[in-house]
Amino acid sequence: MWSPRRRGISLAGQFLVLQVTVLLAVLAVSSVVSVRQADADFHDTRGARLRAAAENLAGTGGVRTGLAEPAPPQSLASYAARTLTIYGASAVYLARPDGTIVASVDPTANGESIDLGDSTVQDLRAWTGDVDDRGERSIAAQVPVIGDRGQLIGIAMVAESYPTLGARARGVLPDLVTFLGFGLALGVAGSWLLARLIKRRTRGLEPEEISALADQREAVLHAIREGVVAVAPDGTVTVMSDSARELLGLDVDGAGRRVSDLGLEPRVADALAAGDDVRDEVLVVGGRVLVLNRNRVRDAGRVVGTVTTLRDRTDLLAMQSELSARESVTETLRAQTHEFNNQLHTISGLIQLGEYDELSAWIGAVTRRRAEITEAVTSRVDDPAVAALLIAKVSLAAERGIGIELAEDTCLPRLDPDLAADVGTVLGNLVDNAVDATVAAGGATVSVRLRDDGDDLVLVQVADSGAGVPPENAADLFRRGYSTKPSDASGRGVGLALVQVVCERRGGAVSVHNDRGAVFTARLPRTATDRTPAQPTDQPTNRGPVR
Incomplete structure (x- = not known):
C-alpha cells in the first residue's frame, strides 16, 4: 500500500478559507446593497422635502407676479435665497417655461437652462427626480408656476446634491461593520468547527489520501481471485467485486441493489443477507462449489453491515473426492493385506501340522465365502465401479467386526462414468461414517440400499445400528468441520x-x-x-446379508 504526501493546505484549512472567502463576499455585497439603500432613502426623504420647498416657492405671490412680467425684477433672487436658507438646499432656480433661468442664488447661472430631462413640469405637473445641475448629479423638485388664467408662466426648481460615496459609506459603515463584523466572527467560528468535524469524520485524511484509498480499494477488488460482497444492514449491496459477480453468475454489478433483487437462489441470497458470522459454509451456485465466509463489520460498537468472501472450490472438491476414493482403496488394500496375511499364516500352520484335509476344507470355505460376497453384490449392482467399491467396503468392515447387508430391493444398473463417480463418493463416505457409528455403539451391521428410483434418480441409502443422530444436531451434521468424533491429524467433519x-x-x-x-x-x-431437490423419505426395507 502507498500513502501520498500531504501538500499545501489541509482539507480543513481549505474549507475554512472557502467559508471565510464566501463571508467576505457576502460582506462586500451587503456593503453595496447598504449604500444603494442609503441612496434610495436619501432620494425618498430629501425628494419630499425639496418638493415641499418648490411648491411653497411657486405659490408665493411675489414670485408669480415677477415671472409674469416681461423683465423679471431683481427681487426674485431674494425669494430663492430665502428658500435655500430655510430648506437647506444646494441650489434654487426660477426659470421661464422653456427652462431658462431668470433668478438664482448664484447670479452666474442666470441665462442657463435647467435640466428638464423626463420632467412633467411643462405639463403643469410637479416632478421629483435626478437631474444634472451644472455638471453635478443632484436630486431636484420642479413645480410649475401657474398664472391667473391657468397658464404656465415659469418653473420653480429646488435641488440638492447627492453626498459623495465616502460620505454615504461613512453613514452606513458603523452599523454595517458592527452587524456584519459580528456575523463574520460567527461564520469564522462555525467554519472552524465544521472544518474540525469534517476532519474528524474523514479520520484526518486529506483529499489525496482519500482518493488514494479509493484507488487502492478498486485495485484490490479487481486483483483478488476471491469474491467480495459487502451488504448493509438493510440488505443493500454496497460493494461487489468482479470475481464475486462472476462466481454468483450475475450479468450486472449488484452494488446499490438489494440482495433480494439480484435474482439469486433463495439459499444463496439468505447467505449473503444474513447478519451473523459464518466460517467455511459450502454453497453450490450454477454447478460451482463455493466456500463462504461472512464477518460482521462494526463501527463504534454498532454493526454497520457484513463482508462476505467467496472462494471457488470446485476443483478442490473434485480432488478431495478423488483423494477420498483413493484413501478408501488404500484402506481396503490394507485390510485385505491383513486378511491375506492371517490366511497365509493359517495355511502355513496347517501345512506344518500335516493337516492337509483340514487345509483343503478351510481353503474351500474361504473361497466360497469370497465368491458369495462377490456374487451377492454383482447380482444386484451392475455398475462395476460401484460394485467393486462395495465389495471392498465389505472386506474393510469385516476387519472391524461389522457386517454390511444389502437390502432385498437393491437393484442398480450400469451408470454413466460421471454419475458412477459421484455415487461412489456418496456411498463410500456414508458407509465409512455408518461403520464408525456402529463400532462406537457396539452394533453389528450396516444396511445399504442402492436402486434406480424410476424418476431419473439414483437412491443411495445407508443405515447403521448405532446410537442415531440427536435431533438438535441434525441441522449441523452436514456442515463442513462439524463432527461428533474426536479430531485427529487428518481432520474431521469432511x-x-x-x-x-x-x-x-x-x-x-x-x-x-x-x-x-x-x-x-x-x-x-x-x-x-438446477431444480430444487426433493426431500427423500424412503425407509430401508428387507435387509438381506451379503454372504
Missing part, C-alpha cells in the same frame, strides 16, 4: 459435508432420520439440474 455438496451439485439432496440408528438417504439425479 465426509458428510462432501456428500451434501456432491448431491447438491447434481441438483439432488441428502437427509437423515433415526430408525434404530441413523439412516442417511441421498438422491442423485442422472442429469445435473
Whole structure:
C-alpha cells in the first residue's frame, strides 16, 4: 500500500478559507446593497422635502407676479435665497417655461437652462427626480408656476446634491461593520468547527489520501481471485467485486441493489443477507462449489453491515473426492493385506501340522465365502465401479467386526462414468461414517440400499445400528468441520459435508432420520439440474446379508 504526501493546505484549512472567502463576499455585497439603500432613502426623504420647498416657492405671490412680467425684477433672487436658507438646499432656480433661468442664488447661472430631462413640469405637473445641475448629479423638485388664467408662466426648481460615496459609506459603515463584523466572527467560528468535524469524520485524511484509498480499494477488488460482497444492514449491496459477480453468475454489478433483487437462489441470497458470522459454509451456485465466509463489520460498537468472501472450490472438491476414493482403496488394500496375511499364516500352520484335509476344507470355505460376497453384490449392482467399491467396503468392515447387508430391493444398473463417480463418493463416505457409528455403539451391521428410483434418480441409502443422530444436531451434521468424533491429524467433519455438496451439485439432496440408528438417504439425479431437490423419505426395507 502507498500513502501520498500531504501538500499545501489541509482539507480543513481549505474549507475554512472557502467559508471565510464566501463571508467576505457576502460582506462586500451587503456593503453595496447598504449604500444603494442609503441612496434610495436619501432620494425618498430629501425628494419630499425639496418638493415641499418648490411648491411653497411657486405659490408665493411675489414670485408669480415677477415671472409674469416681461423683465423679471431683481427681487426674485431674494425669494430663492430665502428658500435655500430655510430648506437647506444646494441650489434654487426660477426659470421661464422653456427652462431658462431668470433668478438664482448664484447670479452666474442666470441665462442657463435647467435640466428638464423626463420632467412633467411643462405639463403643469410637479416632478421629483435626478437631474444634472451644472455638471453635478443632484436630486431636484420642479413645480410649475401657474398664472391667473391657468397658464404656465415659469418653473420653480429646488435641488440638492447627492453626498459623495465616502460620505454615504461613512453613514452606513458603523452599523454595517458592527452587524456584519459580528456575523463574520460567527461564520469564522462555525467554519472552524465544521472544518474540525469534517476532519474528524474523514479520520484526518486529506483529499489525496482519500482518493488514494479509493484507488487502492478498486485495485484490490479487481486483483483478488476471491469474491467480495459487502451488504448493509438493510440488505443493500454496497460493494461487489468482479470475481464475486462472476462466481454468483450475475450479468450486472449488484452494488446499490438489494440482495433480494439480484435474482439469486433463495439459499444463496439468505447467505449473503444474513447478519451473523459464518466460517467455511459450502454453497453450490450454477454447478460451482463455493466456500463462504461472512464477518460482521462494526463501527463504534454498532454493526454497520457484513463482508462476505467467496472462494471457488470446485476443483478442490473434485480432488478431495478423488483423494477420498483413493484413501478408501488404500484402506481396503490394507485390510485385505491383513486378511491375506492371517490366511497365509493359517495355511502355513496347517501345512506344518500335516493337516492337509483340514487345509483343503478351510481353503474351500474361504473361497466360497469370497465368491458369495462377490456374487451377492454383482447380482444386484451392475455398475462395476460401484460394485467393486462395495465389495471392498465389505472386506474393510469385516476387519472391524461389522457386517454390511444389502437390502432385498437393491437393484442398480450400469451408470454413466460421471454419475458412477459421484455415487461412489456418496456411498463410500456414508458407509465409512455408518461403520464408525456402529463400532462406537457396539452394533453389528450396516444396511445399504442402492436402486434406480424410476424418476431419473439414483437412491443411495445407508443405515447403521448405532446410537442415531440427536435431533438438535441434525441441522449441523452436514456442515463442513462439524463432527461428533474426536479430531485427529487428518481432520474431521469432511465426509458428510462432501456428500451434501456432491448431491447438491447434481441438483439432488441428502437427509437423515433415526430408525434404530441413523439412516442417511441421498438422491442423485442422472442429469445435473438446477431444480430444487426433493426431500427423500424412503425407509430401508428387507435387509438381506451379503454372504
